[in-house]
Amino acid sequence: MINRKLRMGMIGGGKGAFIGAIHRAAALMDNQIELVCGCFSSKPEVSLASGREYFLPDDRIYTSYQQMIEREAALPEERRMDFVSIVTPNQLHFGPAAMAMEHGFDVVLDKPITFSLEEAYRLRDKVEQTGRTLALTHTYSGYPGVKEARERFARGDFGKIRKIFVEYTQGWLSTRVELDPASNAGWRTDPSRSGKAGTMGDIGTHALQLAEYISGQRCTSLCADLRTVVEGRLNRIRCTSNGTTDRWRSYVPGMLTWEPLQKPTPARPADIPKVTSKPLRTFTGISHVPCGPGGAGKRPGRNGRIFRM
Numbered sequence: 001m002i003n004r005k006l007r008m009g010m011i012g013g014g015k016g017a018f019i020g021a022i023h024r025a026a027a028l029m030d031n032q033i034e035l036v037c038g039c040f041s042s043k044p045e046v047s048l049a050s051g052r053e054y055f056l057p058d059d060r061i062y063t064s065y066q067q068m069i070e071r072e073a074a075l076p077e078e079r080r081m082d083f084v085s086i087v088t089p090n091q092l093h094f095g096p097a098a099m100a101m102e103h104g105f106d107v108v109l110d111k112p113i114t115f116s117l118e119e120a121y122r123l124r125d126k127v128e129q130t131g132r133t134l135a136l137t138h139t140y141s142g143y144p145g146v147k148e149a150r151e152r153f154a155r156g157d158f159g160k161i162r163k164i165f166v167e168y169t170q171g172w173l174s175t176r177v178e179l180d181p182a183s184n185a186g187w188r189t190d191p192s193r194s195g196k197a198g199t200m201g202d203i204g205t206h207a208l209q210l211a212e213y214i215s216g217q218r219c220t221s222l223c224a225d226l227r228t229v230v231e232g233r234l235n236r237i238r239c240t241s242n243g244t245t246d247r248w249r250s251y252v253p254g255m256l257t258w259e260p261l262q263k264p265t266p267a268r269p270a271d272i273p274k275v276t277s278k279p280l281r282t283f284t285g286i287s288h289v290p291c292g293p294g295g296a297g298k299r300p301g302r303n304g305r306i307f308r309m
């Protein structure tokens with residue numbers, strides 16, 4: 001057991017950014033991780049202002065991720081970060097992750113793993129070469145309803161699974177929000193920064209991960225029909241499975257609804273029997289990254305592991 005908090009660095013997640021704030025909040029949830037340094041933006045002044053807002057000392061706020069990784073690696077072991085959370089646009093996943101592992105740091109990386117499949121294979125090789133731990137985070141794994149569903153699948157509550165249907169529709173890109181320079185939609189709608197998978201890389205990854213995570217099964221092949229759609233999207237997630245017996249849905253983090261097949265379909269949604277899930281394990285995403293055993297100062301993770309969370 002490490003008898004101190006894990007020290008986290010962050011790349012990306014400057015003021016106004018989306019997922020960096022979620023990683024910082026998740027790190028606080030069980031009070032086992034503290035933010036000690038970061039390079040929060042490609043703009044030095046934004047990185048500095050952001051780091052100060054997060055109460056970091058100026059000498060731990062960096063102006064490039066390369067500078068951050070090199071300087072942190074040069075610090076005494078009892079001061080340097082233990083791992084880095086990478087929350088940058090997709091084209092900036094592989095570079096910082098590979099460099100961090102080469103310098104002896106474990107990595108938490110938000111989905112999608114990389115900008116391209118080729119980069120993903122190279123990153124897998126890097127994990128094996130360096131022996132570091134790479135944790136790939138998918139937000140929805142932390143929902144109690146999703147955990148509950150996974151447990152029930154594993155227990156066989158739904159009988160033999162014949163088909164899993166996952167749907168993820170999202171509304172905020174249904175207008176040209178990327179034309180607003182202040183929006184963080186710009187890189188998402190630009191294949192040179194988000195990758196050619198487009199929205200399939202952005203939110204299709206969530207659908208795939210949910211299907212595999214909940215069912216415990218792996219997709220072996222993919223048949224895709226892609227097109228551009230701009231109207232009629234709702235911002236919600238629905239994951240439905242028709243097994244031989246029941247049907248369940250998880251719309252919100254803490255609730256799982258379950259519709260046993262043998263019972264008549266309720267006339268009103270409010271009548272759907274609800275199973276409010278108990279958090280079987282409190283699981284906050286990055287705060288449960290298994291960084292390996294060892295006392296203070298020991299470098300965790302020797303075997304090169306990739307966790308999909």
Ligand SMILES: NC(=O)c1ccc[n+]([C@@H]2O[C@H](COP(=O)([O-])OP(=O)(O)OC[C@H]3O[C@@H](n4cnc5c(N)ncnc54)[C@H](O)[C@@H]3O)[C@@H](O)[C@H]2O)c1
Nearest residue numbers: 012013014017018019040041042087088090110111139184
């Ligand atoms: N799990 C989820 O539900 C979820 C949700 C949103 C985003 N994401 C993922 O998180 C990543 C970031 O998305 P976001 O919505 O937070 O994007 P964002 O545009 O809101 O934030 C990106 C941050 O990276 C910083 N950045 C850019 N270049 C940098 C550089 N060279 N060095 C340091 N920082 C740099 C930007 O300044 C900004 O602070 C993406 O890969 C995205 O797919 C996941």
